[in-house]
């Protein structure tokens with residue numbers, strides 16, 4: 001894997017990927033997919049199941065993008081509060097997207113069951129941890145909106161939240177039992193195995209260098225071969241490269257990095273997240289934390305890797321969990337999130353037969369899996385459109401400025417210069 005900034009726990013602990021080759025001939029298929037992450041692999045699996053001939057072309061390896069690098073919180077819904085979704089999309093479309101994504105963890109965990117994917121899947125829920133009064137107010141608002149829509153979420157008071165998290169720094173937490181945690185690279189690799197089993201073809205190290213229209217189809221070129229397909233899905237999200245680079249202008253790329261400790265002792269594990277929920281906080285510059293199967297604490301925050309991040313993570317973990325002694329980091333890795341202007345994923349039909357699904361804004365395990373599945377149903381004529389908005393996205397205005405703003409903000413925060421971002 002060409003990525004010098006990656007000492008990833010997920011790579012070290014994932015079951016093997018399928019043995020794949022790169023494309024070295026010319027092929028004709030029904031659907032060509034660019035990118036082997038959750039979106040592309042779920043689309044391939046479900047399309048193959050529906051009887052389409054389908055090829056996935058991946059520039060690097062299966063799970064190279066956000067799918068193999070993320071926190072592994074398989075959540076229901078999106079970052080946006082449900083009322084905000086209705087405001088942005090209108091009541092009907094807001095409800096449609098809400099309904100589709102509120103059951104997204106069911107889609108993920110049932111695929112894991114069906115294809116026996118070994119990916120440390122635990123469905124113990126997630127805890128959105130409240131920091132300060134503003135954090136608690138945010139959780140209360142979110143809880144009310146979710147409960148109004150029948151979601152089985154529960155707002156935990158300070159004492160319950162502190163016991164469940166094992167830290168005295170939080171004043172409440174929103175528990176969502178629909179969610180769970182996975183080992184994300186293992187899930188991506190498992191989806192690849194499943195897609196192959198259903199008859200899809202996947203090529204690694206086959207970056208698409210150009211996509212050009214032919215008479216009734218598209219031709220995708222790679223260095224040593226080409227694929228002609230009636231339909232093409234760009235499933236590259238924040239990792240738009242080579243022939244699909246112009247898609248990058250639609251989103252602001254933001255780095256999010258994680259560090260993993262040595263396995264905690266049994267005594268420590270009795271206190272820190274004893275029920276093994278995945279966790280993230282309400283701070284403006286968010287942190288996330290969870291355990292893996294070996295009992296390592298995985299701690300994440302906005303921004304790239306480096307000494308500044310490591311120092312900040314060490315200090316923050318000591319603040320949150322003062323009983324953790326001898327904190328040592330075994331792994332540290334980073335990934336790029338594609339923030340869309342409205343924080344929503346979008347399915348765009350760029351030209352006839354050329355589609356792009358992207359903009360998960362940091363929540364793509366459930367949504368990516370669901371959108372891939374919906375694409376298959378849409379192409380098969382089972383549904384009229386995806387549940388995500390289908391408008392053609394404009395380029396994100398001031399994209400570079402926004403990227404720098406987030407990066408500098410995260411650095412300032414990690415240096416302890418922006419205490420107000422802790423609320």
Ligand SMILES: Cc1cc2nc3c(=O)[nH]c(=O)nc-3n(C[C@H](O)[C@H](O)[C@H](O)COP(=O)(O)OP(=O)(O)OC[C@H]3O[C@@H](n4cnc5c(N)ncnc54)[C@H](O)[C@@H]3O)c2cc1C
Pocket residue numbers: 034035036037038039040041057058059060061062063064065066067068069070071072073074075206207208209235236237238239240241242243244256257334335336337357358360361362363364365366367368
């Ligand atoms: C650090 C981090 C933490 C996150 N945490 C969570 C979380 O806890 N929960 C959650 O739900 N979501 C999370 N997300 C978001 C989630 O990981 C992404 O939304 C999701 O992985 C997107 O999947 P995808 O398949 O659309 O794209 P990706 O997984 O990014 O895959 C895109 C692929 O396209 C390939 N590609 C690009 N250009 C070409 C080309 N020209 N030819 C061939 N292939 C190409 C890339 O190599 C890449 O493998 C996180 C993301 C990051 C980065």
